[in-house]
Amino acid sequence: MTRQKGSNPPEKLTVLGATGSIGTNTLDVIRQLGGRDRFEILGLTGAGNVALLAEQARELGVKLAVTADDEKYAELKDALAGSGIAVASGKSGLQEAASLEADWVMAAIAGTPGLEPTLTAARRGANIALANKECLVTGGDVFISTMREGGGTLIPVDSEHSAIFQCLEPHNRDKVERIILTASGGPFRTWSREQMDGVTAEIARAHPNWSMGLKVSIGSASMFNKALEMIEAKYLFDLEPSQIEVIVHPQSIIHSMVAYTDGSVIAQLGCPDMRTAIAYALTYPGRGTLDVERLDFAKLARLDFEAPDEDRFPSIRLARLALQRGGVQGAVLNAAEETAFHAFVDGKIGFLHMADTVESVMERMNDGRPADTIDAILAADAQARAYAEDVIRQKQKAA
Ligand code: NAD
Numbered sequence: 001m002t003r004q005k006g007s008n009p010p011e012k013l014t015v016l017g018a019t020g021s022i023g024t025n026t027l028d029v030i031r032q033l034g035g036r037d038r039f040e041i042l043g044l045t046g047a048g049n050v051a052l053l054a055e056q057a058r059e060l061g062v063k064l065a066v067t068a069d070d071e072k073y074a075e076l077k078d079a080l081a082g083s084g085i086a087v088a089s090g091k092s093g094l095q096e097a098a099s100l101e102a103d104w105v106m107a108a109i110a111g112t113p114g115l116e117p118t119l120t121a122a123r124r125g126a127n128i129a130l131a132n133k134e135c136l137v138t139g140g141d142v143f144i145s146t147m148r149e150g151g152g153t154l155i156p157v158d159s160e161h162s163a164i165f166q167c168l169e170p171h172n173r174d175k176v177e178r179i180i181l182t183a184s185g186g187p188f189r190t191w192s193r194e195q196m197d198g199v200t201a202e203i204a205r206a207h208p209n210w211s212m213g214l215k216v217s218i219g220s221a222s223m224f225n226k227a228l229e230m231i232e233a234k235y236l237f238d239l240e241p242s243q244i245e246v247i248v249h250p251q252s253i254i255h256s257m258v259a260y261t262d263g264s265v266i267a268q269l270g271c272p273d274m275r276t277a278i279a280y281a282l283t284y285p286g287r288g289t290l291d292v293e294r295l296d297f298a299k300l301a302r303l304d305f306e307a308p309d310e311d312r313f314p315s316i317r318l319a320r321l322a323l324q325r326g327g328v329q330g331a332v333l334n335a336a337e338e339t340a341f342h343a344f345v346d347g348k349i350g351f352l353h354m355a356d357t358v359e360s361v362m363e364r365m366n367d368g369r370p371a372d373t374i375d376a377i378l379a380a381d382a383q384a385r386a387y388a389e390d391v392i393r394q395k396q397k398a399a
């Protein structure tokens, strides 16, 4: 695939989830890469933060701004009055944004709501810069086959998967032995189970290296984010479960690695800043120039590694189980984890109860169901959420 670099006409881009952590970083990268001279932004979507969405839409002169929240429609309409920018809301609005004729779609909605709009963009043949890992965790087979039928290019934005993508030699795909996903280990890397038992959402969200959205921050502390990334990697790179390794690397400098059959391991390194991975996707197969911190090896001095402790972080074991079982187990893990995450943030359950909840729901739904249609995936997702709510209620009663 070839891409225009700063030449006319500018590349058409839509950002789903523009107001979030990845979304705002994406807009920063767009500005750094040349802004409106280089990109024509067709659509932006957000949810609650309508003021920011309106400001972004005006700055970039987009065609359509969408809030996922129907109740915010009037507020967004008011904020964009006189701008000539079309406004829409809700699921149909998200579908409208995904259907705009953008060459590239940045998929940066958080969680399962990202699945359907991203699939719509994939179906019409858009190239997808994929931050929303849930698309692959819940509906990997359907998503990959939809991409294939649509004919667009899929580039991962998740930093680990961007690293693997950069380390994979396309002509040596059959010589890949395994991939090694690095994990920071989060703020509780060295804590005992007893210490982790009393953790609150405020403590859990303070990440040592990366600045991220709340879901990813808590997921980093519980290592459920890594669990999702193991499943994401399977679909992106067509791997067997046994080819996916996780290693804790507290400095988050090596973003991931690929090991080949001749004993070589290729790694991608950089300061922990999502903008590098975002820019890689937006400039592929070229590279952009970014004002981000450079690695200083003399200052860095050392890189540490340790095996993940699956006793304190059962999420890694649960991901492996979901990978081995296949079918809807990825969707079940994801939906139960999202539900447990909200219950934890709302103070309904403890930090360690998140993994217990996910495991109970995965066991209850371990019936070999395939994940071969969107309806099957959404049904499993809804059932897993309902079961997770059951487990959470029982835990609250017991507490
Ligand atoms: P975030 O919570 O900061 O932002 C989410 C975006 O989705 C916002 O624009 C929000 O308005 C929108 N949104 C929220 N609810 C919605 C709904 N119901 N319907 C439609 N849109 C809705 O999240 P984030 O941290 O930017 O993460 C986005 C995605 O990228 C996630 O899938 C996450 O796993 C992935 N990701 C994030 C990071 C990171 O560093 N933040 C790194 C790798 C991957």
Ligand code: MG
Pocket: 158, 159, 160, 229
């Ligand atoms: Mg990641």
